[in-house]
Amino acid sequence: MSEFPRYQKIAALLAVSIVVIVTLAAISASGSNVDDDDTTAAANAEAEPINVPILERPRALWSDIAPTIRGAENTTSPVPCSYVDEREPEPNNFLSLTPALTFICDQRGLPARPIAPGRVVMIIDQPPLNSFKADLVSAGNDGPWLRAVSYGPFVVIDHGPLNGTANATSVYAALDSINPDLRLGQLVDTSTDLGVLSARMVNDTIVNGVLAFEFLSDDTRFGSDPLRDSPVSAAQSSALAAKLAPSFRLPAPTCTLPFGNNDLVVGAPREYRSGTHNGLDFNCGTVDHEIVASADGQVIFVVDDYVDAPTEDRNGVLANAAQAIDTPFWTLAMLYGNVVVMDHEIPGVDGHVVTISAHLSEVAENIVPGALIEAGTVLGQAGNRGTSTASAGVLDNDGSVHLHWELHVNDRPVGYLQDPVDTEPLYRQILCGASATDAGC
Numbered sequence: 230m231s232e233f234p235r236y237q238k239i240a241a242l243l244a245v246s247i248v249v250i251v252t253l254a255a256i257s258a259s260g261s262n263v264d265d266d267d268t269t270a271a272a273n274a275e276a277e278p279i280n281v282p283i284l285e286r287p288r289a290l291w292s293d294i295a296p297t298i299r300g301a302e303n304t305t306s307p308v309p310c311s312y313v314d315e316r317e318p319e320p321n322n323f324l325s326l327t328p329a330l331t332f333i334c335d336q337r338g339l340p341a342r343p344i345a346p347g348r349v350v351m352i353i354d355q356p357p358l359n360s361f362k363a364d365l366v367s368a369g370n371d372g373p374w375l376r377a378v379s380y381g382p383f384v385v386i387d388h389g390p391l392n393g394t395a396n397a398t399s400v401y402a403a404l405d406s407i408n409p410d411l412r413l414g415q416l417v418d419t420s421t422d423l424g425v426l427s428a429r430m431v432n433d434t435i436v437n438g439v440l441a442f443e444f445l446s447d448d449t450r451f452g453s454d455p456l457r458d459s460p461v462s463a464a465q466s467s468a469l470a471a472k473l474a475p476s477f478r479l480p481a482p483t484c485t486l487p488f489g490n491n492d493l494v495v496g497a498p499r500e501y502r503s504g505t506h507n508g509l510d511f512n513c514g515t516v517d518h519e520i521v522a523s524a525d526g527q528v529i530f531v532v533d534d535y536v537d538a539p540t541e542d543r544n545g546v547l548a549n550a551a552q553a554i555d556t557p558f559w560t561l562a563m564l565y566g567n568v569v570v571m572d573h574e575i576p577g578v579d580g581h582v583v584t585i586s587a588h589l590s591e592v593a594e595n596i597v598p599g600a601l602i603e604a605g606t607v608l609g610q611a612g613n614r615g616t617s618t619a620s621a622g623v624l625d626n627d628g629s630v631h632l633h634w635e636l637h638v639n640d641r642p643v644g645y646l647q648d649p650v651d652t653e654p655l656y657r658q659i660l661c662g663a664s665a666t667d668a669g670c
């Protein structure tokens with residue numbers, strides 16, 4: 230995937246950005262409508278120049294395109310406005326990487342509404358992190374978590390099976406604010422206000438009433454690649470584990486390690502959500518266990534204010550997953566509770582390595598998107614947020630307090646779709662190398 234370390238990529242992007250800004254200034258001064266010249270072409274050797282600025286592109290209505298998108302037939306437009314198709318590659322517009330539709334309403338304050346009935350599975354109310362946008366643009370695409378932090382305030386709806394698909398999910402992003410009455414797990418329909426539209430910079434113009442919208446059917450982005458590719462072979466997993474091991478340490482060093490129990494590792498069945506386990510469970514028993522960064526890296530996504538859905542609503546979400554015979558990406562993310570997602574550059578590993586530390590009772594104050602931290606830095610305290618016990622109103626219950634921890638390479642857990650008998654040694658190798666004397670290793 231990426232050939233360069235993140236910092237080099239950002240530096241390269243800055244260089245390109247400066248050239249683009251200078252070029253834009255020159256174009257502006259000359260009054261020319263030509264949006265390219267030799268200087269820009271040279272600087273953008275790896276990226277196609279902008280051909281048509283977004284605001285000058287053809288617009289269309291959701292009702293025109295919905296019948297052509299698998300799973301979106303007979304749905305309602307999220308806003309009563311036309312959209313610009315953002316699937317055109319464009320070097321300085323991160324939305325073009327999502328592949329999203331940008332609805333432009335020319336008016337602030339309009340509500341965004343679900344395209345069909347469904348359950349709220351994600352509510353993130355934080356401003357977009359522009360430095361991450363830069364990274365996304367320079368790398369082409371760095372996965373769903375970085376993209377999510379670049380969205381600004383957003384809401385995700387799991388529609389369950391829709392129009393012949395096993396699962397449909399819609400994302401409403403770049404909101405100005407989110408409806409304060411909205412709750413995780415809540416059943417919503419096409420009349421529910423999700424949040425209000427903002428003004429946003431689109432290219433170099435402030436545009437009122439912008440909604441960035443994504444639609445996923447069966448975890449496949451509209452017009453793009455699947456969130457998860459086919460599994461790697463056991464031999465590839467083993468080679469990967471050997472490369473990862475020198476950089477990793479135990480994420481919950483004082484909790485019980487999952488090794489020796491195949492129900493607590495990757496590949497174990499998780500019938501309650503009709504899927505399989507994508508991580509390791511470290512049983513902690515009490516919340517006074519520190520959860521630490523398992524490797525040096527950057528914090529890229531954080532939920533620290535999680536409010537558990539009531540059991541009835543959580544079960545409604547799980548019922549949607551049952552239809553899909555797997556837990557869709559954003560639905561699984563809801564079940565993480567308070568969570569810290571980190572991105573790691575690991576020598577010798579091609580592509581992005583991501584870790585997910587879930588169910589925390591508390592996230593440490595300094596753990597915010599963008600923070601660069603070292604292995605061993607405290608991320609927060611063990612907890613049970615996002616579990617059925619917390620959903621029933623019993624927070625930080627002894628028996629249910631555990632760290633759910635995932636390790637992904639290029640958006641796929643190490644050992645994905647492999648048998649627990651085969652994944653257990655992989656993770657033992659990755660996490661116990663530097664701490665073989667720890668109990669349980």
Ligand SMILES: [Zn+2]
Nearest residue numbers: 508509510633
């Ligand atoms: Zn787990």
